[in-house]
Amino acid sequence: MTTSRAHNYVKCEYCREDPANFVCRACVTYLCEECKEDHDIFFNFPFRKKPPKHDITELRTYNEELVGVLYCSDHKTKRMECFCDLCERPVCTDCIDLSHDGHDFKSISSAYEKIKKDLQRDKEEIEMDLIPKYTKLLDIEVENKSNLKTQADQIQDKIQSYTQDIIEMVKSIGEKTVQDLRVKEQNGLWNINETSEELKKKISRLKQIEKTLSDHINDTPGIEFFTPMDSNLLEEFETFPETFNYKLHDFQAGALPSIVAANFGTMPGFSICQADPSDTAGFWEDEECFSESESEMFSSGNLSQAEKCYMRFDLYDDNWDNIRDSDSETIF
Template sequence: MVTSEEIWRRANQLTIEIQIRRRKWIWIGQTLRKPKTTIVNQALRRNPLRAKFLQASKLNYTSGFHCDEIKLCRRQFRAEHTTMAVSVSSAQHYLECGQCEEYPAKFVCKTCRGNLCKKCKTEHENRQITKNHVIYQLKIYKEEAIGQLNCADHYSKQLECFCCPCKKPVCTECIVWSHNGHAVQPLSIAYREIRDQLQKKKEEIENKLLPKYRELLQGEFLKKAVLSQQANEEQKQIETHTQNVIDIVKELGQKTVQDLRVMEEKGHREIDQSSTELQRKIDQLQTASQVLSESIDAEPGSFFFEVH
């Protein structure tokens, strides 16, 4: 008889339960990327267990009932916080303080595995129930905390190895069911290798790529300045040439107007001469007409036949 799990494994597919869980955590990551003022983000961040833990921490430490309640809340909060830190860390730009949920975490409590900011660290050290906890800086604790991470698919299992073909951390259940036969290596070694690769990429970016592209950017700025200077020079030349053309056109216009006025005066003189000559002719004709009129009106005599 073949079980459903065996069929899922042979088909190289995840079970419905795991698919539902993954979709749920993907939705949680997308919700956490939204602004904190949204209702869905506030509803997701509301944690009754955390509130109960903080309330229990303020109670009298000497009371046996309160002490048991604190221990129970601490275990519940620790399990939930560890799972959330593993599953949702990819949705945040920085590791958030697990107590105030507002500021970036700078320290980590090894005893309760809580991430703390600077302010919450001081409160954690001053609180009666947590004053003896061991607190490390987050950078020092990172590699040591690798062995305390829980699997995203099997929440009760801790991550043990790193699957080289799949490029993901796995627990013993993952190795048995979905990564059987894959080459694996210790999680700490994989962490150091990945960290070294990221460090090399960072150094390459800072030492090679950034200087190169900054130099190219400076070159572009220089090109821009040279282009602006050339454009200004060309503009000055165009304006100078335009002004020269305007001056030449004005000079030609003034000379043309002067020649026109000279021709006008010459024409006026010729017209005046012609008018004078015509007026003289008119006067002569009027005189002749008057003489002829007198001859016509006079008494006829011998001279009348000699006038014409």
């Protein structure tokens, strides 16, 4: 930052592209870094006797003496004598006559001092004010990053704990429902067993009667054969017991998944709060809610419409409703 602004108006006379940072006092030629090396090698070769050694000086304006080595880029042999305030450039006497007539001028040294003072002021503002403020803002962002992760972790733990409680509650309801099912099963089985035992007794009694009758039929007829049999022998078997069909009604899933999804809780909100410009460590107390389009504007970095607002938007959007609807039958 110590180089004079005159450098902006002096180009290398060799390549005519890069700015000149050096001047050869012997041939009064302005040189850039690369061309300076070529110039030095060509004219200051150790075995070269003529022309005399060229003294190449860095083009700086640390003092009045070095200011005096600046030569006009338009008029090669003319030294820059003063500084044109209107055009903001050093000029030689020929420049003044040809294109700067009527302009205000100051000495090169005073222009140099003013430029140097302005540069020093900007340098101090950067060092003492801007960098510390931006560093503080960066520290806030680093802290925000850490805090946001901590908050997300804490909310995640809370959601997972709450979810586990719901799972345990639903499991308990499911286990009780299964227990009720098994009780009904046992009641049905008891009735079936009672009926089966009664039928088995009937069959056993019938088999005994059948055997008695078979023995009567197969024995040699005697007096007993002609004895009349009990006319009511089979009466008790003429009336058959009632038969029943046993059926457990199938399980029908209730509305619990959709109810749980609808009442699970609100989605965690996400807020972006603009800090008070006068206090980079604090935040404004008031808040305003922004629409989704304004939230996208913030995310895109276009803050021109929101620089003075406390920005906030909640991510409780249609995506969550879609998730609830599509997964309501598969959550549990």
